Amino acid sequence: MDREINNKALLTDLYELTMATCYYKYQMFAPATFSLFIREYPPHRGYFVSAGLEDVLCFLESFHFNQKDLDYLDNLGIFPKDFLHYLSTLRFTGDVFAIPEGRIFFKDEPILEITAPIIEAQLVEPFVINVINFQTTIATKASRCVYAARGRKLVDFSLRRTQGVDAGLKVARASYIVGFGGTSNVLAGKLYNIPVFGTMAHSFITSFKKEIDAFRAFSKIFPQNTVLLIDTYDTIIGAHKAAIIGKELLYQGKKLKGVRLDSGDMAPLSKEVRQVFKEAGLNNVMIFASGGFDEYKIAKVLEQGAEIDAFGVGTKMGVSADAPYTDIAYKLVEYDGRPVLKLSMGKKTLVGQKQVFRLKEKNNLQKDIIALRTEKLDGEPLLTPVMKEGKRLFHSEPLTKIRDRFQTEFAALDESYKRLENPAIYLVELGPALQKLQKQVVFKVREKELGES
């Protein structure tokens, strides 16, 4: 079963294939441009972080149907044989413009635009949306955690509660590109070359007859790398036992790296634990906290003066619990040179091939302008060509490069847009030529389809 998943061409919706059948039958092979954008900010979001492009490019470059896919489609009994034969040699031959991973973008801005024969651009829709939506959702959520932690180290602990194992890997990657220090997820560490971290579980403690036996056993095997979990029975009593281990290690010329708190009221507990170590003369024991953390809980405990040096951030970041999806759309904006749009209530699209220009004041982000790709405006263009005639134009980027790109741009974004609740709304305008074309097309469509004049 897993082997099947590697060929992703069938990871599409049935209607893409029935529509493709029509395009094929009516010889509609003209180029179409689809634009991917997010219509609204989820609650408390004032920006997005671009993520997922790497997977999209891999997918497009290897796109094909194999014989088993075609056999399955044939068995459905709805597709003509000549269309299935056409699919057997179909590859993605289009051009892609996109905002690089790690950059900040805002609502309505095209994240990615695909121009390709309409069948190709249509069939890849669900996969492209899925990947960009999820990874952008998580990168954005994780960046809020990084912001809330104000320099403290964060580690991704989400694997066990992400929505599937693919999600577990992508969360490790997306959180790393926005500044997490690493992940507990070993496979993600291997696949993406991300630092891996870990402490110990309650099961380890309870498998020993006494808590302190478990502490001592672990520290003996990993003397350089022991973070003791101290809340299995009672956090403060656990801290005292950890202090005993810390002193034993010190006596051996070694050092207890840290302790982990995983339950209870973190601010007072962490302060009390710090005091226990101070009194024991152990001043460099790191206090690591986990258990239900997200940007809100991190900000809250730090406000309360929690003595926490690092956070394990799991479930709520890994599923972006307060905003588990975005209102993302992939819309046809041009077909055969003709700008198009739909008028559906509350779901308007911007016509034509577009570009986003970013204006700065001193070094700070000032405003963006969404324009036609042909418009020449001031500012830095955000969408760059990433694929030409089905071939990617650059190799996979090292995550450290994406990480640096994020860090630089995030630093240039005013604090008001990063507020955890009710962030300011960043100014995004439309370029003059886009405004004009949009008006013309809306007028024409209303006239033609609604009988208005």
Place this chain on the structure above:
Amino acid sequence: MDREINNKALLTDLYELTMATCYYKYQMFAPATFSLFIREYPPHRGYFVSAGLEDVLCFLESFHFNQKDLDYLDNLGIFPKDFLHYLSTLRFTGDVFAIPEGRIFFKDEPILEITAPIIEAQLVEPFVINVINFQTTIATKASRCVYAARGRKLVDFSLRRTQGVDAGLKVARASYIVGFGGTSNVLAGKLYNIPVFGTMAHSFITSFKKEIDAFRAFSKIFPQNTVLLIDTYDTIIGAHKAAIIGKELLYQGKKLKGVRLDSGDMAPLSKEVRQVFKEAGLNNVMIFASGGFDEYKIAKVLEQGAEIDAFGVGTKMGVSADAPYTDIAYKLVEYDGRPVLKLSMGKKTLVGQKQVFRLKEKNNLQKDIIALRTEKLDGEPLLTPVMKEGKRLFHSEPLTKIRDRFQTEFAALDESYKRLENPAIYLVELGPALQKLQKQVVFKVREKELGES
């Protein structure tokens, strides 16, 4: 990269491997029992639907580290060579008891218990939790949509917004086992033998010069299977155009299958659309609705008298938007014959190997009793042996069988537990022997670890 994901042994947290190193070094190979359960109901949930067991059994049966995994671990520089050598031949040799897929269960009840040498039971933790948590979350959410739809057909439309592509497949499967009619996800259709459905997209409409041209073109290619999307420009004007197509088809001895509404105020719009078709003498055109549906919106529009025959249910079901995770835990409850637990605040566990007994009154679920596996109580035991010494005890179940199991049990669950908001809390008691053992172990642990007496 994808090929690597097929070997899932590294889909674990680093601490599982460091703890395993300690168990290995201290020759702790005794059997351990871990129990998987959900601590609390997410908002508005009063029951859970078991899902994911099939994937867990496949994973456990094929569990192994390959040479590349071991090379990666070796390169981390923290694991002793003899331990890595030990891992190279490690397989899962344990026993598993579990609640079959499609059954209803409640909070605190063990969904699955693994008894195996502690290293094996420990290493598989993140994968086992991940799979059961996600699929149970979705099956539960989807069952609420089925309940709200009161007999109307539902189709999974979530692929483009699920949290990753693995999630897209699992959502199609989980929603199907609780009664969805099928999915738009073609690969899920192929892998799980689930019926696939589709209509058409706005891009199809806008790629044609006129809406009615698009309608006519599609119905010509798929005369048996045309569901026209009518909201691209204006839903009611679209319905009139669809009625023209419907009459054309009728004239040819064919039949318009349906129309889809994807935006706007669904109750009044659907009634108006029904009227348009009635007036055109087209009485069997199905009205299909999509766009932001979940159990709450389905219930609301049906209360408002919406004339909707079927729903496409996407994002909010596919990510379980109002409850995207559960408070699930996998806890050591027995090691080397000794019952164990942790006392962490608000996170207590029930000791020992357990069973759940279900009592019925007439044919209705009355209450459950969580007991020690050795207790002999009235009622039907929910946990059944599914794996013995690493070998599964039954083949993959056909989804239709799981679907029937769900349907039968869901019918036996009182309406009060299914309410979409503030459901009643189902009665779950503890068996006498479990109560007694739990008290004894808590007393002993407090005495030993907290110095109480």
